[in-house]
Amino acid sequence: MHENDFLALAQPGLRRLRPYDPGHDIVALRRRFGARLVELGGNENPHGPSPRAREAILDALGQLARYPDPLGGDLKAALANKLGVDAAQILLGNGSHELLMQFAQAFCGPEAGVVMSRYGFAVYPLAALAADAPLTVAEALPEGHPMHRGHDLDAIRAAVDERTRLVYLCNPSNPVGTWFPSADLERFLASLPEQVLVVVDEAYAEYVEVPELQSALTLLPRFPRLIVTRTFSKGYGLAGLRVGYAVAQPGLVAVMERLRESFNVNLPGLAAAEAALADEEHLAWHVEQNRIEREWLSTRLRDRGLYVHPSQTNFLLVDFGRDATPYEEALLAQGVVPRPMRGYGLPTCLRISIGTRSENQRLLSGLEGAGA
Known part of the structure; x- marks a missing residue:
C-alpha cells in the first residue's frame, strides 16, 4: 500500500501534519567532517553537562x-x-x-x-x-x-x-x-x-x-x-x-x-x-561564558553590517538582508552548521547557536569567505 492509502486512514489533524524539521542531517555531517564539525544549529551547550x-x-x-x-x-x-x-x-x-x-x-x-x-x-x-x-x-x-x-x-x-x-x-x-x-x-x-x-x-x-x-x-x-x-x-x-x-x-x-x-x-x-x-557553580560558569561569547559574536556580526536580533538566549537570529541560503551553504561546506530559517518564514535569516570562542571564530571565517 502507498503512503497516501495509510494517510487516508489517519486522523484529520495528522493528515495535515509534517514531521518536525531539524534543519540538517546532523549525523551525516558528523560522519563527513568528524571532529572538525562545528555544530551551531541546535542551541546546545558547547561546554557539556556538569x-x-x-x-x-x-x-x-x-x-x-x-x-x-x-x-x-x-x-x-x-x-x-x-x-x-x-x-x-x-x-x-x-x-x-x-x-x-x-x-x-x-x-x-x-x-x-x-x-x-x-x-x-x-x-x-x-x-x-x-x-x-x-x-x-x-x-x-x-x-x-x-x-x-x-x-x-x-x-x-x-x-x-x-x-x-x-x-x-x-x-x-x-x-x-x-x-x-x-x-x-x-x-x-x-x-x-x-x-x-x-x-x-x-x-x-x-x-x-x-x-x-x-x-x-x-x-x-x-x-x-x-x-x-x-x-x-x-x-x-x-x-x-x-x-x-x-x-x-x-x-x-x-x-x-x-x-x-x-x-x-x-x-x-x-x-x-x-x-x-x-x-549551581557549573551552570553559573556556563551561563557567564555564554554571555561573554554572545556579546563578542553579536558585536562582530553587527560590524559586518548584519542585523542581529537582541537575545537573552544561547543563540542569535541573524538577518542577512537577502536570501541566506548561499551563506548557509558556504558554512556547511566548511563544516559549520547553522540553522536555516526558511521553515519559519524567515528566508533571509540564519539562527546561530553560541559556541566556544574557537567555534565562533570558525563561523566568522566561514562568513567572511562567503562575502558577509
Missing part, C-alpha cells in the same frame, strides 16, 4: 536492566526544592517537546483552538495540527520595534476568542531570542477569559539576565491556568538525554498524568538531571 551529571550517568549504567522510577520522585523533589513549589505541581517529560505536544492533545480539538505568535517555536503548530485544533497565528512585533519579530502580546490577546483553549508563548523567544517583560505577561494573563490555558515555554530561562524578565513561575499562585515548561537540554547540557518538565496547578498536572507515557523519562536522564540541578 561533571556531577556525568558521574550520575555512569552510576546509572549499572541499573539499565531495570525500569526507571515511573514517578520520577527524586527529581521532582529536587525541582520542588529548587523552584519553591510543591512536587505535585511538577510534570516530567521526555524533553519539554513531549509536554508541549501533550498539552494540546489533552485540552484542544476541533472546537478548542490554539493561538501562537508568528515566529513561535515550530512545535506549537505541530501540536495544534496533531490535536486537529484550529490554529490562529498572531502577527509579531513589526520592523522598527526594538523587539522586532518578537511576541506582540496585544496581537495575541486580540486573536483569542471564545473557541480558544490554549495559548503558547516562548519567553525568551525561539527562534528570535527576544523577550517581553514579566509585567506585560501579568497584564496579559489577567485579561484572558477563564477557559484559556497559557503555556509559557522557558527553555532558555537559565540565560536570562535582564531584570525586567522574571520567570513566570512567580505568577503561578495568581493564575491557575498558567503552565510553565522548562528543559535540561539547554543550560544544563543534557540534550541527548531528553529531560524536561512543566510546573502548573496540581489539578492540571493530575489530568496530564492520565496521558503521560509510563517511564517516559529514562533512568540516566533522571539521575543526570538531579545531579546537574545541584551543581
Whole structure:
C-alpha cells in the first residue's frame, strides 16, 4: 500500500501534519567532517553537562536492566526544592517537546483552538495540527520595534476568542531570542477569559539576565491556568538525554498524568538531571561564558553590517538582508552548521547557536569567505 492509502486512514489533524524539521542531517555531517564539525544549529551547550551529571550517568549504567522510577520522585523533589513549589505541581517529560505536544492533545480539538505568535517555536503548530485544533497565528512585533519579530502580546490577546483553549508563548523567544517583560505577561494573563490555558515555554530561562524578565513561575499562585515548561537540554547540557518538565496547578498536572507515557523519562536522564540541578557553580560558569561569547559574536556580526536580533538566549537570529541560503551553504561546506530559517518564514535569516570562542571564530571565517 502507498503512503497516501495509510494517510487516508489517519486522523484529520495528522493528515495535515509534517514531521518536525531539524534543519540538517546532523549525523551525516558528523560522519563527513568528524571532529572538525562545528555544530551551531541546535542551541546546545558547547561546554557539556556538569561533571556531577556525568558521574550520575555512569552510576546509572549499572541499573539499565531495570525500569526507571515511573514517578520520577527524586527529581521532582529536587525541582520542588529548587523552584519553591510543591512536587505535585511538577510534570516530567521526555524533553519539554513531549509536554508541549501533550498539552494540546489533552485540552484542544476541533472546537478548542490554539493561538501562537508568528515566529513561535515550530512545535506549537505541530501540536495544534496533531490535536486537529484550529490554529490562529498572531502577527509579531513589526520592523522598527526594538523587539522586532518578537511576541506582540496585544496581537495575541486580540486573536483569542471564545473557541480558544490554549495559548503558547516562548519567553525568551525561539527562534528570535527576544523577550517581553514579566509585567506585560501579568497584564496579559489577567485579561484572558477563564477557559484559556497559557503555556509559557522557558527553555532558555537559565540565560536570562535582564531584570525586567522574571520567570513566570512567580505568577503561578495568581493564575491557575498558567503552565510553565522548562528543559535540561539547554543550560544544563543534557540534550541527548531528553529531560524536561512543566510546573502548573496540581489539578492540571493530575489530568496530564492520565496521558503521560509510563517511564517516559529514562533512568540516566533522571539521575543526570538531579545531579546537574545541584551543581549551581557549573551552570553559573556556563551561563557567564555564554554571555561573554554572545556579546563578542553579536558585536562582530553587527560590524559586518548584519542585523542581529537582541537575545537573552544561547543563540542569535541573524538577518542577512537577502536570501541566506548561499551563506548557509558556504558554512556547511566548511563544516559549520547553522540553522536555516526558511521553515519559519524567515528566508533571509540564519539562527546561530553560541559556541566556544574557537567555534565562533570558525563561523566568522566561514562568513567572511562567503562575502558577509
